[in-house]
Amino acid sequence: MSSSVIVIGGGISGTAAAWELARHGVSVTLLERGDLASMASGWTLAGVRQSGRHPAELPLAKAAIRRWETLDNELNQDIEYRQHGxxxxxxxxxxxxxxxxxxxxxxxxxxxxxxxxxxxxxxxxxxxxxxxxxxxxxxxxxGHANPQLTVLAFAEAARRAGAEIRTGVEVLGIETDGRRVTGVKTTMETIFAERVIVAAGVYAPRLLDPLGIHIPFxxxxxxxxxxxxxxxxxxxxxxxxxxxxxxxxxxxxxxxxxxxxxxxxxxxxxxxxxxxxxxxxxxxxxxxxxxxxxxxxxxxxxxxxxxxxxTPDALPVIEATPEVEGLVVAAGFSGHGFCLGPVTGEILADLATEGVTRHPIGPFARARLDEVTEAEAVTLHG
Ligand SMILES: Cc1cc2nc3c(=O)[nH]c(=O)nc-3n(C[C@H](O)[C@H](O)[C@H](O)COP(=O)(O)OP(=O)(O)OC[C@H]3O[C@@H](n4cnc5c(N)ncnc54)[C@H](O)[C@@H]3O)c2cc1C
CATH class of the missing domain: 3.30.9.10 (D-Amino Acid Oxidase, subunit A, domain 2)
Structure with missing residues (x-):
């Protein structure tokens, strides 16, 4: 089997990316080891917040709120978004x-x-x-939204637009030819792909470490x-x-x-x-x-x-990896990635198809973590 892009992870980041890709006509397969929204995107409080954000995340949070305001219509599903402060x-x-x-x-x-x-x-x-x-x-x-409904709505919209969404399929490893991605090996088969997006939450290091890509979280x-x-x-x-x-x-x-x-x-x-x-x-x-x-x-x-x-500075890693061509990563959201989900999806789709994105993601390059010594605490504010 083959697909242009494989997305690993059926939380808000992965399903939003699958929707962006599918609605722009890209052939995409999303693989989720459990059920959709079965990890952070289901456990979350699901606050959708700009206030109190780190300045580096603010442009993404602002862009995300603009998407949240019309997401019901966009996904054709009530996701119980409430903008009451x-x-x-x-x-x-x-x-x-x-x-x-x-x-x-x-x-x-x-x-x-x-x-x-x-x-x-x-x-x-x-x-x-x-x-x-x-x-x-x-x-x-x-504000806030219903996290399960939101993830299911992204996945369903992606499916309607042509994406293949497969649950109960675990990715065991990412395949490369030494320089660029060639696909993934799952519990069932090897799937060939030119681009792979890792949106695997706490499991991201298991997929990335074997490639020599280390996110210290x-x-x-x-x-x-x-x-x-x-x-x-x-x-x-x-x-x-x-x-x-x-x-x-x-x-x-x-x-x-x-x-x-x-x-x-x-x-x-x-x-x-x-x-x-x-x-x-x-x-x-x-x-x-x-x-x-x-x-x-x-x-x-x-x-x-x-x-x-x-992560040590409580900011995510979002990048096209410099080490392996065709590999895109979003992980380490440090307790505030739900709000950003719709925009994370845009960024991941941009990076997978164009290699660049319209959003300012410089602060989220993994290389910055080589310089970070202070450990920020996790603070949940909704
Ligand atoms: C209690 C709590 C409260 C929170 N409150 C807020 C909040 O108010 N506002 C906010 O913005 N954020 C909040 N967050 C953070 C937010 O929920 C997360 O940052 C966000 O949901 C991350 O989404 P994700 O899609 O990147 O990861 P996840 O939702 O974790 O999705 C990753 C998916 O990848 C799958 N996967 C992993 N490995 C593999 C594999 N090898 N093969 C196939 N599938 C795989 C997993 O099963 C999982 O479903 C909170 C988090 C928690 C836990």
């Missing part, structure tokens, strides 16, 4: 400078964001929150909790300065909440064994009931662990 909450006066800086940075980047001074101002926007607040940043153009696990459905009470995505809690209410009324990370050392990353510690779960529960008192009486219906592929 992101609140970063100040619980003590000590929290205020960092959060006011988020507002200043957003405004300097041309993004409308305001500082809500005092609990009353926050309550006007989000009445369900605790009164024990000093204030909050509010970026009304941020560490893996951490964060907790995810979902509640029973409730009446609508919170429109925004919530975060706190430490990044130790983030949460939102889904379109179906369930709360979806997450919290701080701990190192993950296991090498088997199946959904069955990836679970948070009870201490992590306890912290998320404590934060959620402190911030939204009504949640104390509510039942949790699902708990899971989500793995995050964290």
């Amino acid at each position: 992101n609140l970063r909450l100040a619980l003590t006066p000590n929290d205020v400078p960092a959060i006011q800086q988020v507002v200043a940075d957003a405004n300097a980047a041309g993004i409308a964001a305001t500082w809500l001074d005092g609990a009353d101002a926050v309550h006007e926007v989000a009445p369900a929150l605790t009164s024990n607040l000093v204030g909050a940043s509010f970026c009304p153009t941020d 560490t893996i951490v696990v964060v907790p995810g909790i979902q509640t029973q459905p409730l009446e609508p009470m919170l429109d925004q995505v919530l975060g706190i300065p430490s990044g130790g809690f983030a949460g939102r209410q889904q379109a179906d009324g369930r709360f979806r909440i997450t919290g701080s990370s701990t190192p993950w050392t296991a090498t088997d990353h199946n959904a069955d064994n990836v679970m948070p510690t009870l201490g992590q779960v306890g912290n998320v529960v404590a934060w959620s009931t402190r911030l939204i008192p009504a949640l104390a009486q509510i039942r949790a219906t699902r708990i899971w662990g989500g793995l995050i592929d964290k």
Whole structure:
């Protein structure tokens, strides 16, 4: 079998790339070892946020929000995108400078964001929150979406446009002639291709290391909790300065909440064994009931662990690899790659077909990591 481009990974990055390629008439096959959205793109909180982004990611996040605003129409599927804002909450006066800086940075980047001074101002926007607040940043153009629906919608749109989407097929290795890509070897067969996109999340190093391409990331696990459905009470995505809690209410009324990370050392990353510690779960529960008192009486219906592929500077690697021609990589999103997904798809498709992209991806070249010594922490803000 052969295909012009093979995409490895059926998360948001891979399915968005498959859609871009297929809608531009490129023959593409996407291979996913499990189900679509079975790893980070299913575990995610699925916040869609520009505010508080690293400056290097801002142009991509801004371009992504423009895509999110019409993605339902583009993919012909309701993906439950809601653009009601992101609140970063100040619980003590000590929290205020960092959060006011988020507002200043957003405004300097041309993004409308305001500082809500005092609990009353926050309550006007989000009445369900605790009164024990000093204030909050509010970026009304941020939002959230349903991650599973989004990934399935990208995959389905790609399929309609001619892509082959195959689940339950694991890529065991990328084949080269020593200089350029020739295809991939799967559990079933060898598939020939001139271009291969690696959008394999935490498994990217397994595919790249044998080619001498090393992305230095560490893996951490964060907790995810979902509640029973409730009446609508919170429109925004919530975060706190430490990044130790983030949460939102889904379109179906369930709360979806997450919290701080701990190192993950296991090498088997199946959904069955990836679970948070009870201490992590306890912290998320404590934060959620402190911030939204009504949640104390509510039942949790699902708990899971989500793995995050964290690079030393918490920025992704997105590039056409200099070592192997025809090989394109997007990995190491460090806990904030869901929002970027639609644009990651554009970039990957550009790089696979043209070798260059219209988006500014210089800061995401892997070579920069040779210079990075400081390890940035994982901070989830939705
Ligand atoms: C709890 C949590 C909260 C988060 N919150 C946010 C948020 O609010 N906002 C935000 O923007 N981001 C958030 N993120 C990060 C975001 O979810 C990820 O950055 C994004 O989903 C990464 O998508 P991806 O497609 O690159 O990777 P993934 O979704 O991990 O997809 C990779 C896919 O590749 C497949 N695969 C791997 N190896 C192979 C192989 N050899 N053969 C075939 N298939 C293979 C895997 O099975 C997987 O399905 C969060 C992440 C977590 C875990």
